[in-house]
Amino acid sequence: MKILQVIPYFAQKWGGDVNVCYNLSKELNNLGHDVTIITTDFEYDLDYAQSLENVEVIPFRRVANLGLFLYSPGMKGWLRSNISNYDIVHLHSFRSYQNNTISRYAKEFDVPYIVQPHGSLPRIVKKKGLKQLYDMVWGNKILQNAEGIIALTSMEAEQAIKMGVNENKIHIIANGIDLSQWGGIPPQGKFRALYNIPSSMHVILFLGRLHPIKGVDLLIRAFGIVSKKRENCMLVVVGPDNGSLSKLKKIVEELNLRNKVLFTGPLYGKDKSTVYCDSDIYVLPSHYEAFPMTVLEAWAFKKPVIITENCGIKDLVQDSGLVVKSNPYDLATALQEYLQQDSLRHCHGQNGYNKLHEGLSIQTKVKNVESLYREVIKSNDGKRSP
Numbered sequence: 001m002k003i004l005q006v007i008p009y010f011a012q013k014w015g016g017d018v019n020v021c022y023n024l025s026k027e028l029n030n031l032g033h034d035v036t037i038i039t040t041d042f043e044y045d046l047d048y049a050q051s052l053e054n055v056e057v058i059p060f061r062r063v064a065n066l067g068l069f070l071y072s073p074g075m076k077g078w079l080r081s082n083i084s085n086y087d088i089v090h091l092h093s094f095r096s097y098q099n100n101t102i103s104r105y106a107k108e109f110d111v112p113y114i115v116q117p118h119g120s121l122p123r124i125v126k127k128k129g130l131k132q133l134y135d136m137v138w139g140n141k142i143l144q145n146a147e148g149i150i151a152l153t154s155m156e157a158e159q160a161i162k163m164g165v166n167e168n169k170i171h172i173i174a175n176g177i178d179l180s181q182w183g184g185i186p187p188q189g190k191f192r193a194l195y196n197i198p199s200s201m202h203v204i205l206f207l208g209r210l211h212p213i214k215g216v217d218l219l220i221r222a223f224g225i226v227s228k229k230r231e232n233c234m235l236v237v238v239g240p241d242n243g244s245l246s247k248l249k250k251i252v253e254e255l256n257l258r259n260k261v262l263f264t265g266p267l268y269g270k271d272k273s274t275v276y277c278d279s280d281i282y283v284l285p286s287h288y289e290a291f292p293m294t295v296l297e298a299w300a301f302k303k304p305v306i307i308t309e310n311c312g313i314k315d316l317v318q319d320s321g322l323v324v325k326s327n328p329y330d331l332a333t334a335l336q337e338y339l340q341q342d343s344l345r346h347c348h349g350q351n352g353y354n355k356l357h358e359g360l361s362i363q364t365k366v367k368n369v370e371s372l373y374r375e376v377i378k379s380n381d382g383k384r385s386p
Contacts, residue, residue: 001373002085003028004111005037006102007092008070010057011045013240013266015209016293017118021092022048023178025055027366036086038078038098040070069134071097079105088373089113091142094120095131100138107145112380114148114372119290119312121159140164147376150369152291153312171372174316176365177296177356185301186270191278195262202233202339205279205303207272207294208286211242215285215308215326217251222285222331224255230339233260238275240266276301280345281338285331286310295321296360299352304345306334320352 007021025035035055040062049057058078064071079102083089089106091099094117106113123131131139143149143163149170151157157170189199197203204223208214216237223235235257237248245263252261267275276282282298282305289311298305305321307314308331314323322337324330338345 001087001370001377002034003036003373004083004086004089004102005035005092006089006098007037007039008096008098009042009044010037010039010049010059011043012048012268013043013045017092017116017120019293020116020118020175022052023176023181023362024090024366024369026052026178027362028370029054031366031370033370038075038102040072040098042070069095069097075101076105083111084109086111087377090373091115091146093118094142095134095139099142103142103145110380112147112376113145114150114376115143115146116150117156117160117290119152119156119288121156121163122288135163147380148372150372153315155312156290173365173368173372174360175291175293175296176360176362177293177300178362179300179356181269186274186277188277191274194274195264197234197278200232202230202281203279204233204235204335205238205275205282205298206235206284207238207267207275207282207297208284208292209242210237210239210244210248212244213287214244215287216244216248218326218328218331219283219285220248220251220255220257220261221328222335223261224257225328225332226335226339227257227260229336233339235261236275236279237261237263238265238267238272272297273301276303279303281306281335283331283335284308284311285326287326289313295352296356299349299356302346302349302353304338304348305352306331306338316355317352320348320355322348 005021005025025037028035037057039059041059042062044059060072060075062070062072083105089111091113103113143165149160149165151160151170151172152174157172160170161167206216206219252258282303284292284307286308287310291313295305295313307317307323308326309323310326317323322334324334
C-alpha cells in the first residue's frame with residue numbers, strides 16, 4: 001500500500017500523536033508499505049524526521065499561526081499533483097488546517113481517508129468557541145466524509161458518536177508501544193547519580209507537557225501533603241514547558257518544596273529511560289487524557305501508575321495502578337498507599353509489564369491499523385475517477 005500520513009507538527013517534544021505517527025509509519029514501512037508523512041515546518045525536528053528510515057517526511061512552510069492552526073497553503077499544489085497516487089490517507093489529530101485541506105483533496109480525487117483524533121474531539125480547556133466554530137465550518141464534515149475513525153478507547157468512540165459519526169465507521173484501536181525504542185533497560189542509578197538522589201529516596205515521577213490540562217499543580221499540592229509525613233520522597237517533573245512552568249514553580253515556593261521537587265526539562269530516548277528506571281511511582285494527574293502513552297512507558301519499566309478517572313485508559317489500569325479523582329487529597333492518599341506498600345507497587349508494576357506483552361506492543365496494533373486500511377480501501381474500490 002501507498003500510505004499518506006498527515007500531522008500538523010512533527011517534533012518529538014510534542015509526544016502523544018507525533019510519536020504514534022512516527023512509530024506507526026516506521027512499522028508500516030517494516031511491513032513493506034510505502035509511507036509518506038506530510039507536516040509543517042512549525043518547530044520541525046529534522047533529526048527526528050531523518051531517523052525514520054525509508055519514510056519521506058515533507059514539512060510545508062506555514063505562513064501564519066493561529067494557535068496550532070498552522071496555515072500552510074503551499075501543500076495545495078503538491079496535493080493536486082500527488083494525492084491520487086496514494087491508496088489511503090491517515091489524518092492525525094482533528095482540528096487543523098492540514099486535515100481540513102487534505103480531506104477535501106482526498107474527497108475530490110476519490111482517495112479514502114481515516115481520522116485518528118488522539119483524544120482531541122472534546123471542546124475542553126482553551127478556545128472552546130473557536131473549536132465549536134471549526135466544527136461547524138469544517139470539523140463535522142471531515143468526520144462525516146471519513147471512511148473510518150480510529151478511537152483509542154470506548155470513551156473516545158462515544159465522543160465521536162455524539163458528534164454525529166456513524167457507529168459503523170468507528171474502530172477502537174488502542175495505541176501500542178515500541179518496546180525496543182530505548183535500546184534496552186539501562187542499569188539503575190544513572191539518573192539518581194546525575195542529580196545526587198540517594199537510593200533510599202522514593203522518586204515520584206511525572207513525565208509530560210507542562211500544560212494546564214495535565215494537572216501537575218494538583219500533583220505538587222498532593223506531594224506537599226505527603227512530604228509532611230514522609231521525608232524520604234521527592235517529586236521529579238520531566239517535560240517541556242507548555243504554559244505552566246512558572247505557575248508550577250510558584251506553587252513549589254509557596255509550599256516550601258524547592259529542595260524536594262526537581263524540574264528537569266524534557267528528556268528523550270535513553271535519558272528518558274534512565275528517569276523511568278530510577279523512579280518508584282509514575283503519576284498522571286490529568287484533567288483529560290484519551291490514551292496516555294506515558295502509562296505504557298512506565299509499565300515497560302515495571303512501574304506502578306496513578307492516574308485520574310478522567311483518563312480513557314482507566315479500565316485498562318485496574319490491577320496495574322490506582323485510579324483516583326483529580327484533586328490533591330485523593331492523589332495524596334494514593335501516593336501514601338504505594339509508599340507504604342512495597343509489595344503492592346511491585347505487583348502493580350509487574351502486572352502492567354505483563355499487559356504490554358499480552359497485546360499492547362506496537363507490532364500488534366499496527367497490524368490492526370493495516371487491516372483497517374485494507375478494509376477501507378476494499379470498500380472504496382470503484383469510486384476512483386478513471
